[in-house]
Amino acid sequence: MQTGTRQYLTYCLNVHPGEKWSENFEAIRTKALNVRDRVCPDAHFGLGLRLSNAAALTLSYPVQLHAFRDFLAANRLYAFTINGFPYGAFHQSCVKESVYQPDWRTPERVAYTCRLADILAALLPEGMEGSISTVPGSYKAWIRGEADIEAMARNLDTVARHLAQLRERTGRFIHLGLEPEPDCFLETTGECIDFFERYLLDRSPVIRDHVGVCVDTCHLALQFEDPVASLHRLVQSGIRVSKIQLSAALSLVSEQAVPDQLTPFCDAVYLHQVRVRDGAGRVQAWPDLPDALAAGAESGSEWRVHFHVPLDFAAQGMLRSTATLLPPSFFAAVHQAGVAHLEIETYTFDVLPEALRARGVEASIAAEYAWVLSRLIG
Structure with missing residues (x-):
C-alpha cells in the first residue's frame, strides 16, 4: 500500500509456507487477500513476494506470468518487491545455514536473481521502482580469502548489468x-561500506543505481547499531538503501546466567544468532540460541536474539523486543533518506511459542500494519 509520495509498505509473503508456485499463489489468493481486507479494503494493496528457485521457474512461463498479472489487476493487488534471499526450502524443515546456499560465489545465485528480476519487471506497475533483497554475500565461515570476495563482487556486477539492460529494454x-x-560475510553497516567502497562502487557505472543494501532492523539491533545512524552512514557513503525490512528481535536484561524465558524460542528450523552485551559494553556472540543458553552470560547482561517477533509484541516478564528502536523519528529519517520500500518481515510466525500464535497469522500481520502506520502517520 502507498503510505506517502513514492513510499510503499508491504509484508513479506515468506511468512506463509510454500516452496511451489501453486502454494505461493494459494497463500496470496487466501491469506494475503484476507490481510488486504483487514488493512485497506478499499485501496490497492502491495505484495512482497517470496519465490524459491523452483517457484520462479514455474512463474517464468508466459502463461503463468500473464495469468498472475491478470489476477493482481482484478484484485487491487500489485507486486513491487521480492525476497530473493532463500533459494530453496524455507519452512517445515531444517533450514539453518543452508539458507545462504547457493551464495554469491556461484552462478546459480546469479541465474536465480536475474530470473526474479525478469519476473518483477513483468509485474511492476509503470513508473514504480522494484526491489529484490538477497543473501549478504555468504556465510562468513565459508569465505576463505580475496578470491572468494572478488568472485562475489564479479557476480554482483553481472546482475547489476542485467538490471541495467532490463531497465533499458522494459523501462x-x-x-x-x-x-x-549476523555471522554472514556482511554483518554490520561498517562491513557493508567497506565492501562497497573496496570492491563494488567503482567496478562499473551501473552498480550505484542497481546494487545497494536491504536494511533489516532486527539484524541491526543484534549488532547494537542505531538504525538512524546506520541509514545516515549508508546514504553518506553513496550506497543505495534498496529496501527496509521492518522487524524486531527478542531482547531482555537478565539477572540469570541462563534466562529460561528464552528456551521456548529454540527451534530446529532457523538459526537464531545471539549477541549478549555486558555492563562494560563487551559483546559476546553465538551462532544459535541453544549455544548461547548452554554457555550462559554474566548477570545483568542484555541479550538480543535473532528471532523475528511481531512488531507489536507486548512485554512478557523480562522479555522485550527491539521494536522500541523504531519510533516515529526513525520513520522520519527513512523518509528523509528517500527509501521507497518498507516491508514487514516476521517469517518466524510458525515457530513462535503457541501463545504468540493464538490470534492467527492474518490478524497478527494486520496488527503489525497498524503498528507501523501509527508511526508513519505520527
Whole structure:
C-alpha cells in the first residue's frame, strides 16, 4: 500500500509456507487477500513476494506470468518487491545455514536473481521502482580469502548489468539489496561500506543505481547499531538503501546466567544468532540460541536474539523486543533518506511459542500494519 509520495509498505509473503508456485499463489489468493481486507479494503494493496528457485521457474512461463498479472489487476493487488534471499526450502524443515546456499560465489545465485528480476519487471506497475533483497554475500565461515570476495563482487556486477539492460529494454527500474545478517560475510553497516567502497562502487557505472543494501532492523539491533545512524552512514557513503525490512528481535536484561524465558524460542528450523552485551559494553556472540543458553552470560547482561517477533509484541516478564528502536523519528529519517520500500518481515510466525500464535497469522500481520502506520502517520 502507498503510505506517502513514492513510499510503499508491504509484508513479506515468506511468512506463509510454500516452496511451489501453486502454494505461493494459494497463500496470496487466501491469506494475503484476507490481510488486504483487514488493512485497506478499499485501496490497492502491495505484495512482497517470496519465490524459491523452483517457484520462479514455474512463474517464468508466459502463461503463468500473464495469468498472475491478470489476477493482481482484478484484485487491487500489485507486486513491487521480492525476497530473493532463500533459494530453496524455507519452512517445515531444517533450514539453518543452508539458507545462504547457493551464495554469491556461484552462478546459480546469479541465474536465480536475474530470473526474479525478469519476473518483477513483468509485474511492476509503470513508473514504480522494484526491489529484490538477497543473501549478504555468504556465510562468513565459508569465505576463505580475496578470491572468494572478488568472485562475489564479479557476480554482483553481472546482475547489476542485467538490471541495467532490463531497465533499458522494459523501462522498469529494479535494484538489488544485500541484506546484512549476523555471522554472514556482511554483518554490520561498517562491513557493508567497506565492501562497497573496496570492491563494488567503482567496478562499473551501473552498480550505484542497481546494487545497494536491504536494511533489516532486527539484524541491526543484534549488532547494537542505531538504525538512524546506520541509514545516515549508508546514504553518506553513496550506497543505495534498496529496501527496509521492518522487524524486531527478542531482547531482555537478565539477572540469570541462563534466562529460561528464552528456551521456548529454540527451534530446529532457523538459526537464531545471539549477541549478549555486558555492563562494560563487551559483546559476546553465538551462532544459535541453544549455544548461547548452554554457555550462559554474566548477570545483568542484555541479550538480543535473532528471532523475528511481531512488531507489536507486548512485554512478557523480562522479555522485550527491539521494536522500541523504531519510533516515529526513525520513520522520519527513512523518509528523509528517500527509501521507497518498507516491508514487514516476521517469517518466524510458525515457530513462535503457541501463545504468540493464538490470534492467527492474518490478524497478527494486520496488527503489525497498524503498528507501523501509527508511526508513519505520527
